[in-house]
Amino acid sequence: MLLLGLVMALLVAQPDLGQTMLVLGTWGAMFFIAGMPWLWIAVLGALGAGGAFLAYTIFPHVADRIDRFLTGEGDTYQVDMSIEAITRGGWFGRGPGEGTVKRILPDSIRTSSSRLPARSLASSCA
Numbered sequence: 001m002l003l004l005g006l007v008m009a010l011l012v013a014q015p016d017l018g019q020t021m022l023v024l025g026t027w028g029a030m031f032f033i034a035g036m037p038w039l040w041i042a043v044l045g046a047l048g049a050g051g052a053f054l055a056y057t058i059f060p061h062v063a064d065r066i067d068r069f070l071t072g073e074g075d076t077y078q079v080d081m082s083i084e085a086i087t088r089g090g091w092f093g094r095g096p097g098e099g100t101v102k103r104i105l106p107d108s109i110r111t112s113s114s115r116l117p118a119r120s121l122a123s124s125c126a
Contacts, residue, residue: 017055017062024048 004027011020055062068074
């Protein structure tokens with residue numbers, strides 16, 4: 001628990017809340033599989049919901065992203081490109097490496113550190 005707290009503190013200080021949620025989700029899944037009591041799961045779930053609410057109120061970029069996701073207003077480039085990739089890929093995709101959406105994306109998005117690499121995969125492999 002101490003190591004988890006340290007990792008969370010470092011990630012929130014970034015503020016890299018997405019990675020924080022991934023670490024917490026992985027930790028929760030491991031403890032669930034290890035036999036964590038249901039009461040702990042409920043308490044930690046409530047703490048997670050409270051943390052999400054705090055992130056929404058404290059960090060303006062989190063609130064902005066959530067609002068844009070819910071309303072569809074503002075800069076929705078990432079979501080629009082993801083929808084286009086899934087649409088172009090169809091039910092079965094175009095084949096590994098044959099997706100076309102990656103050709104219209106800027107170089108910074110085509111790199112391996114892409115924010116949404118699933119869009120390219122969806123276009124290629126469905």
